[in-house]
Amino acid sequence: MRSWLSSWRFLLSRRWVLFFLAILVVGYGTWWLGEWQFGRLHDRKERNAIVVANEDRTPIPVTEVLAPGREVPETDEYRLVTATGTYDVEDTIVVRYRTREGAPGVEVVVPLVTAEGTTVVVDRGWFGTDDPEIKPEELPAPPAGEVTVTGWVRADGTGDSTEIVGHSTRAISSTTIGEAIDQEVLTGFLALKSEDPAPDTALEPVELPDLGEGPHFFYGLQWWFFGVLAAGGFGYLAWDERKHGRRGERTVEKKRTGWPFGRGDEDDEPQRPRDIPPSTGTITPDRNDAAGDSTNAATRPNSSGRP
Known part of the structure; x- marks a missing residue:
């Protein structure tokens, strides 16, 4: 132990x-x-x-869900509601840089003024265009006169993206839009499902959220x-x-044999160099300076000891 x-x-x-x-x-x-x-x-x-649970429920009046200055409860997101009033086309707000399937476009937001004098911000849908600063008069017109809209309740966007420049923004905020058009608005907005009467030219419907669970x-x-x-x-x-043992302190032989994947039965002692046998003799060349003699020619002694 x-x-x-x-x-x-x-x-x-x-x-x-x-x-x-x-x-x-x-x-x-x-x-x-x-x-x-x-x-x-x-x-x-x-x-x-x-x-x-909310997107297909029976629609209820918008004032039962939205009110000025009251944030939209999370449980009321995508609740179906209805509102009746007249579109304030001159105060149309364009939401820039909204692409669909790679195509550029904008979302068209138009305030709806009710008979009670309150205003509901309505996202009417998507319009394909290359011009993010498109003017309201260049967009398909909403129904004239009194109209009843049915839509899904959405909470306001937040941050600098809700700032309105001219008549355009990057994200929808009823509070910011109300300040820009100088009207009292219900907090939150509607993503349009239908209009009665229907417009002459309809926009692309608002996209519902992806209900997948993601990665x-x-x-x-x-x-x-x-x-x-x-x-x-x-x-x-x-x-x-x-x-x-600690890496870096293992024997040279273990590293040489590829340990721990090499042979395990070898000694840890380094291999001794081989002994080279001594030479038995050398041959010394005999240089002859006389004419006709071969220079640098090696000669071997004969039995008499003479060359």
């Missing part, structure tokens, strides 16, 4: 303690990111359930897998050092 414990004492070294702390940080980070993705999946499912489940699993991989890597490296 004591020998087994001593073989793992290297884990108490500064290097391994810091390594272990780093793995803890990585593990916590991957766990948190996985939980975050699963949390987004949960929120997506709840939102989809609300949309499915959050697989992203969550991916982050958790990274955490398990980090813990497994730590365990393998610890086992490797316990079994074979």
Whole structure:
């Protein structure tokens, strides 16, 4: 038992303690990111359930859901409501840079003034155009006179994208639009489903949200897998050092034989150089300076000892 414990004492070294702390940080980070993705999946499912429950319910008057200065409850998103009034075409707002299937276009937002004097912001639909600053008079006109609209309740956009420049914006905010047209408006807006009477030229219908669950489940699993991989890597490296010693301090022979994947039955001693047998003799060339003699010619002694 004591020998087994001593073989793992290297884990108490500064290097391994810091390594272990780093793995803890990585593990916590991957766990948190996985939980975050699963949390987004949960929120997506709840939102989809609300949309499915609301989008086909019997329409109710808009004033039962929307009111000035009251934010739209999350449970009322995509609730079907109706409103009756007259379109204020001169105050049409264009929502820029709304593409569909790669085609450029805009969304057309027109205030609807009710008989009670309140104003409902209505997103009438999409119009394909290359001009993001298109003028209201260049767009298909809404029905003239009194009209009853049915639409889905939407919450206002937020941030700098709701700023109105001229008669255009990047995101719909009833509050910003009300300030721009100097009218009291109901907080939130309607995504148009139908108009009665119908217009001469209809816009492309408003797109309903995608009810898919997205990639959050697989992203969550991916982050958790990274955490398990980090813990497994730590365990393998610890086992490797316990079994074979610290990397960089292993014998030259083990590296030469490809250890730990080479042969395991070889000695750890370095191989001795081979002994070269001494030469038994040398032949010294005899240089002849006389004419006709071959220079640098090697001669061997005959039996008499003369050349």
